[in-house]
Amino acid sequence: MLQSWVIIPVSLAYVGVLFAIARYGDRRADQGRSLIANPYIYALSLGVYATAWTFYGSVGRAAADGIGFLPIYIGPTLMMALWWLVLRKIVRISKANRITSLADFVSSRYGKSALIAGLVTVIAVVGVVPYIALQLKAISHSFTILVQYPEVVATGAREPVPILSDTAFWLALLLATFTILFGTRHLDASERHEGLVAAIAFESLVKLVAFLAVGLFVTYGIYDGLADIFAQAAAHARLAGLFAPLGGAAGSYGSWAWLTALSMLAFMFLPRQFQIAVVENVNENHLGKAIWLFPLYMLAMNVFVVPVAFGGVMHFAGLAVDPDTFVLTLPMAEQQEALALLVFIGGLSAATGMVIVETIALSTMVCNDLVMPVLLRLKSTRIAERANLAPLLLGIRRGAIVAVVLLGYFYFRLAGEAYALVAIGLISFAAVAQFAPATIGGIYWKGATRAGALAGLGAGFAVWLYTLLLPSFAKSGWLPIGFLEQGPLGIAILKPYALLGLEGLNDITHAMLWSMTANIGTFVAVSVLTRQTVAEQAQAARFVDVFRREGGDLDVHPWKGTASLPDLVALLGRFLGPERAQAALAGYARRRGFAAPAAMPADAGLVQFAETALAGAIGGASARIMVASAVKEDALSIAEVRSMLDEASQVIATSHELKVKSQELTRATAELRAANERLQELDRMKDDFISTVTHELRTPLTSIRAFSEILHDNPELDAAEREKFLAIIIQESERLTRLINQVLDLAKLESGRAE
Amino acid sequence: MLRSEMKGQRLVAVFLLGVLLFNYPLLALFNRAAEAFGIPLVYAYIFCAWALVIGLLALVVERSR
Numbered sequence: 001m002l003q004s005w006v007i008i009p010v011s012l013a014y015v016g017v018l019f020a021i022a023r024y025g026d027r028r029a030d031q032g033r034s035l036i037a038n039p040y041i042y043a044l045s046l047g048v049y050a051t052a053w054t055f056y057g058s059v060g061r062a063a064a065d066g067i068g069f070l071p072i073y074i075g076p077t078l079m080m081a082l083w084w085l086v087l088r089k090i091v092r093i094s095k096a097n098r099i100t101s102l103a104d105f106v107s108s109r110y111g112k113s114a115l116i117a118g119l120v121t122v123i124a125v126v127g128v129v130p131y132i133a134l135q136l137k138a139i140s141h142s143f144t145i146l147v148q149y150p151e152v153v154a155t156g157a158r159e160p161v162p163i164l165s166d167t168a169f170w171l172a173l174l175l176a177t178f179t180i181l182f183g184t185r186h187l188d189a190s191e192r193h194e195g196l197v198a199a200i201a202f203e204s205l206v207k208l209v210a211f212l213a214v215g216l217f218v219t220y221g222i223y224d225g226l227a228d229i230f231a232q233a234a235a236h237a238r239l240a241g242l243f244a245p246l247g248g249a250a251g252s253y254g255s256w257a258w259l260t261a262l263s264m265l266a267f268m269f270l271p272r273q274f275q276i277a278v279v280e281n282v283n284e285n286h287l288g289k290a291i292w293l294f295p296l297y298m299l300a301m302n303v304f305v306v307p308v309a310f311g312g313v314m315h316f317a318g319l320a321v322d323p324d325t326f327v328l329t330l331p332m333a334e335q336q337e338a339l340a341l342l343v344f345i346g347g348l349s350a351a352t353g354m355v356i357v358e359t360i361a362l363s364t365m366v367c368n369d370l371v372m373p374v375l376l377r378l379k380s381t382r383i384a385e386r387a388n389l390a391p392l393l394l395g396i397r398r399g400a401i402v403a404v405v406l407l408g409y410f411y412f413r414l415a416g417e418a419y420a421l422v423a424i425g426l427i428s429f430a431a432v433a434q435f436a437p438a439t440i441g442g443i444y445w446k447g448a449t450r451a452g453a454l455a456g457l458g459a460g461f462a463v464w465l466y467t468l469l470l471p472s473f474a475k476s477g478w479l480p481i482g483f484l485e486q487g488p489l490g491i492a493i494l495k496p497y498a499l500l501g502l503e504g505l506n507d508i509t510h511a512m513l514w515s516m517t518a519n520i521g522t523f524v525a526v527s528v529l530t531r532q533t534v535a536e537q538a539q540a541a542r543f544v545d546v547f548r549r550e551g552g553d554l555d556v557h558p559w560k561g562t563a564s565l566p567d568l569v570a571l572l573g574r575f576l577g578p579e580r581a582q583a584a585l586a587g588y589a590r591r592r593g594f595a596a597p598a599a600m601p602a603d604a605g606l607v608q609f610a611e612t613a614l615a616g617a618i619g620g621a622s623a624r625i626m627v628a629s630a631v632k633e634d635a636l637s638i639a640e641v642r643s644m645l646d647e648a649s650q651v652i653a654t655s656h657e658l659k660v661k662s663q664e665l666t667r668a669t670a671e672l673r674a675a676n677e678r679l680q681e682l683d684r685m686k687d688d689f690i691s692t693v694t695h696e697l698r699t700p701l702t703s704i705r706a707f708s709e710i711l712h713d714n715p716e717l718d719a720a721e722r723e724k725f726l727a728i729i730i731q732e733s734e735r736l737t738r739l740i741n742q743v744l745d746l747a748k749l750e751s752g753r754a755e
Numbered sequence: 756m757l758r759s760e761m762k763g764q765r766l767v768a769v770f771l772l773g774v775l776l777f778n779y780p781l782l783a784l785f786n787r788a789a790e791a792f793g794i795p796l797v798y799a800y801i802f803c804a805w806a807l808v809i810g811l812l813a814l815v816v817e818r819s820r
Contacts, residue, residue, distance in 0.1 A: 070801060074777050077805065081770035081812060084763045227793025243795040246786040253779035260777060291766070292813035299805055306798060 210346020215304020
């Protein structure tokens with residue numbers, strides 16, 4: 001009963017449910033009761049990492065080499081452990097600078113360079129559009145197989161069908177519609193797409209349930225538990241060899257390690273992962289729970305891969321059934337219609353989730369970092385002078401969405417069963433891994449320059465093209481195969497899979513080794529050889545020191561020029577719409593403590609605020625161009641900034657000196673005051689002493705005088721009496737002398753000259 | 756801030772443990788044609804190590820909040 005008239009309505013109903021969830025999510029967001037503001041939804045939406053390539057392809061890979069698929073999921077687990085350090089920083093930077101895409105992030109770090117933004121966009125589009133094609137292929141493939149029910153066909157290879165009767169084409173259009181409806185509601189792209197994220201989280205749940213259902217069915221329905229499957233596999237000639245596959249079928253330990261590292265980087269830098277993890281992040285505290293919830297999701301997704309693969313290989317022994325389809329064909333072979341339909345829906349959810357998010361991320365980049373800068377620079381379009389650019393911007397973004405999806409569809413039609421499409425998963429990973437040095441280096445190393453990032457990205461991308469993409473074209477027959485086997489023009493040393501004679505590695509390991517060497521090498525070398533401009537320096541500091549600067553948009557970087565408030569208001573109004581521009585300005589005025597926007601001075605802070613607000617709508621590089629056109633800027637030269645810095649540091653040094661001096665003065669005053677007090681005390685003591693001594697002096701003096709007067713007045717005194725009085729006078733004068741000597745001694749003591 | 760730094764450092768330690776567990780030479784020790792609980796040894800080892808890493812991540816994140 002699984003005719004196309006059953007499958008198609010069920011699929012449409014499923015997409016209808018997605019629409020309903022997205023609508024509900026958006027409505028809740030408008031009411032301010034966010035549906036997605038919790039870590040569980042955040043962790044589930046990260047599950048967009050698991051695409052149809054995971055859903056169908058993991059089993060295929062496991063059937064071929066046992067555990068070769070696992071590094072792709074262990075890598076993200078390891079990366080999650082580093083998220084608290086790395087991703088939290090990226091999220092913080094992105095929120096402070098209103099960054100809306102990976103291209104925007106990299107270009108903002110390097111002085112808002114439009115060139116870098118363009119290059120990142122090109123790499124992302126070239127690397128990822130074939131990956132979108134792979135998803136469309138998976139859906140079309142699984143549909144072709146399911147529709148043959150109850151017959152299990154060998155492969156899902158399709159007859160060529162005209163575009164208009166191709167289900168994949170209509171599905172692509174449906175997905176583009178969904179993405180446009182829920183991905184381009186507002187212009188300010190830093191306002192997140194809440195409904196869309198809710199739908200993606202739901203899709204993650206559906207694919208997990210579908211995969212677990214088929215895993216349980218194969219393990220406990222067809223076979224008798226895990227032990228039974230492995231016991232039977234041990235007796236199977238080829239599968240027994242996969243019991244210890246490392247170093248053999250699954251590749252060397254080196255390629256295992258490289259694959260883990262590659263998937264760690266891809267998990268960070270695939271445009272869809274950046275979109276979900278950074279741009280759509282509601283609250284950076286959600287990272288905490290996601291750090292262990294998401295790896296748990298990956299673990300659950302992979303538990304049954306090997307049992308299903310081994311079970312399929314044994315079940316279809318002798319039949320030419322493509323292992324990539326085991327997930328679907330095993331339930332079909334066992335007449336489980338409902339389960340087969342559930343699996344198809346699970347695959348559909350894996351593929352559509354990836355296509356939707358990847359398309360949003362790519363279309364934002366294409367619009368903001370490729371189309372807008374060109375339009376704004378072309379004087380002939382006079383685009384910058386239009387009154388309201390919001391509709392035009394939305395139009396470009398919607399056009400970009402349709403273009404990306406259709407590009408994916410036509411690549412799928414063109415490539416079909418070609419190797420270039422089948423192997424694209426890891427090739428895409430290697431392409432986006434090229435963003436890692438410029439991004440990670442950029443947030444930890446202030447010295448990384450624009451020229452360095454440009455050179456690194458360019459070199460890495462070129463090596464990737466040469467060692468992975470072109471060979472995949474050659475294997476597909478689009479280039480002469482001699483390019484691979486003898487090297488271009490027969491030059492053996494340039495063979496793409498054995499560059500400079502480096503043999504014995506698999507293609508991904510070989511390409512990663514060379515591209516990362518070229519990328520990191522030129523990035524570092526050019527960075528240390530070139531100088532940063534002022535704008536770059538300011539941005540570098542904003543990025544690297546983001547945790548030390550908590551000033552938000554009140555934190556202003558050096559800027560010199562003249563601006564007028566009406567010009568800036570008009571500029572914001574043209575891109576954001578007048579009401580939103582007014583609301584944003586009023587909010588900023590309040591934060592700075594002004595009653596109304598009109599009262600604000602048109603200073604560096606306001607110009608920077610306008611630029612950041614615009615960056616949310618049209619990307620950092622385009623915002624730079626627009627603001628530069630609206631205000632009169634004097635370029636700050638390095639010398640000026642340096643002299644400003646010198647001046648500032650001199651003032652700081654002088655004030656420090658002053659502080660030290662005044663402290664010394666205070667100390668000296670205190671000492672003086674203490675000394676003075678001591679002196680006064682001494683003085684008082686001397687006075688007391690002198691009055692006492694004077695009193696003492698008076699006694700002998702009085703007696704000398706008295707006896708002298710007696711002798712003077714009575715000349716008739718007898719000799720004995722006279723003798724006696726004279727002796728008293730001598731005695732008293734000796735006493736007087738002694739007293740005076742003592743006073744003199746005391747004076748000597750006081751002046752410190754006593755021996 | 757201090758607690759957040761502490762958490763970051765503990766998570767880096769778990770990362771290093773993960774790198775150790777999922778690479779040569781530890782991986783090679785289990786890459787033998789043997790079984791544990793009816794499951795080939797290397798598969799059982801990888802999934803157990805994986806669960807261990809997730810458990811440690813959960814412990815670090817949840818305990819320090």
